[in-house]
Amino acid sequence: MAFKNQEFEGKGTFHRGVHPPERKHFSADAPIEALPAPSEVLIPLQQHIGAPCKSLVKPKQEVAYGDVIGDSDAMISARLHAPISGIVQKIAVTTLPNGRHMEAIHIKAAGIQFTGDQMRREFLGGRWSKEVVGYDPDDVTRAINDAGIVGLGGAAFPTHIKISPFLKKKLDTLIVNGCECEPYLTADDRLMRDIPEIVISGALLSRLALGADNIIIGIEENKPEAIAAIRKAAGGTTIKVAVLKTKYPQGSEKHLIKAVVNRTVPLGGLPSDVKVAVSNVTTITAVARAVIRGLPLTHRVVCVTGAGIHQPKHILAPIGISYRALIEFCGGLTPDAARVLSGGPMMGFAFTDLDMPLTKGTGGVTVLTRDDIKKATETACLRCGKCVDACPMNLVPSRLAVAARHRDMPLAEKYKIRACMECGSCAYVCPAGIPLVQLIRVGKAMIMASSARK
Ligand code: SF4
Numbered sequence: 001m002a003f004k005n006q007e008f009e010g011k012g013t014f015h016r017g018v019h020p021p022e023r024k025h026f027s028a029d030a031p032i033e034a035l036p037a038p039s040e041v042l043i044p045l046q047q048h049i050g051a052p053c054k055s056l057v058k059p060k061q062e063v064a065y066g067d068v069i070g071d072s073d074a075m076i077s078a079r080l081h082a083p084i085s086g087i088v089q090k091i092a093v094t095t096l097p098n099g100r101h102m103e104a105i106h107i108k109a110a111g112i113q114f115t116g117d118q119m120r121r122e123f124l125g126g127r128w129s130k131e132v133v134g135y136d137p138d139d140v141t142r143a144i145n146d147a148g149i150v151g152l153g154g155a156a157f158p159t160h161i162k163i164s165p166f167l168k169k170k171l172d173t174l175i176v177n178g179c180e181c182e183p184y185l186t187a188d189d190r191l192m193r194d195i196p197e198i199v200i201s202g203a204l205l206s207r208l209a210l211g212a213d214n215i216i217i218g219i220e221e222n223k224p225e226a227i228a229a230i231r232k233a234a235g236g237t238t239i240k241v242a243v244l245k246t247k248y249p250q251g252s253e254k255h256l257i258k259a260v261v262n263r264t265v266p267l268g269g270l271p272s273d274v275k276v277a278v279s280n281v282t283t284i285t286a287v288a289r290a291v292i293r294g295l296p297l298t299h300r301v302v303c304v305t306g307a308g309i310h311q312p313k314h315i316l317a318p319i320g321i322s323y324r325a326l327i328e329f330c331g332g333l334t335p336d337a338a339r340v341l342s343g344g345p346m347m348g349f350a351f352t353d354l355d356m357p358l359t360k361g362t363g364g365v366t367v368l369t370r371d372d373i374k375k376a377t378e379t380a381c382l383r384c385g386k387c388v389d390a391c392p393m394n395l396v397p398s399r400l401a402v403a404a405r406h407r408d409m410p411l412a413e414k415y416k417i418r419a420c421m422e423c424g425s426c427a428y429v430c431p432a433g434i435p436l437v438q439l440i441r442v443g444k445a446m447i448m449a450s451s452a453r454k
């Protein structure tokens, strides 16, 4: 059902999806605090979709805050910057929460550091102009490239490529994704409530680079304070706010486009196929910082939340800091903490090691307790069809899982396993406790590995 008097063409929602408990209350009212300058960071050489960076630094080399320390000649990549001043220790190998191993630059702090408060002022404070008349679109794109910005909602696709001429078809609409539909997580909500002006600045600059006509900021209706703050800050501009039904996965690009402008991205297609670009709220704020203040993407706001953490917080933290340091800044884990996730409970990955480094695309850490993760023992499929009713991609998750379990990849391909966005809705509703999304992930990984060998 469409919202009354709405300023956008979509119905404010999409077909299927689920309604998991929101659990945003743990962190929603925590202000954004800056982490004090850390003693060391570990910067993975690939934090984006595309080619990995090569290290531009060597052990024992001195680096200053903001120096470019990793880059690539490949068309799709995103450069890396030093988030602290210090001395390079070594090029180590690290593992990320999704299980990928890669090289990383280990830097120990040395010399004068920016304090957390200075960082907060630079990154989030001061005035953010709505005036973009003096900017050149090519300069905006260049600043985004120079700053190493990637999609900060989790996709980590290089932002300068998204808006570069080789992909640029004539787009008419920039949709800013302020849904934050994943349970628990509240960093985007907090940014919109506390600093809506930076979101508006970044959106206007991004539209300029894209050459789009319209900007619509999509926000779920469970964030009334963010909606009011963004509406007020957008006053005097042509930016519209689309208030959307609260439903998971509303923040998925394809479902957001459907809900806001009622267009369907074809299977295997891109938003640009329907004349739309989508950018997350946090990404948009990085664009404003890069263009207006020349700041590279060295820090981001992370939400650390859940019943298993003593003091849930929003933290302005340097890329490369360990998750252990973030958790300690929040007072540590509670005695009944049982699982730490990178991201939220629907799409997140469980940590095997808290010393892993924070990457650009991670906006949340969720700590679940023993009570949270109690679940039914797995039984045989009941053929109830609930997973089919939940799947927002119109797939048949039960069949995909069977194909993956039996390593029958031609069958998995037949059922369109590649179209699965790993949203976890099917596993959430399954009364038989079948780990559908985990099985599908394994199936997709096997297909990717076999394609890479060919
Ligand atoms: S099959 Fe994939 S897209 Fe469909 S509900 Fe399951 S995880 Fe989500």
Ligand code: SF4
Pocket: 380, 381, 382, 383, 384, 385, 386, 387, 388, 397, 398, 429, 430, 431, 432, 433, 434, 436
């Ligand atoms: S929801 Fe679970 S039990 Fe029901 S059909 Fe799907 S896989 Fe089978």
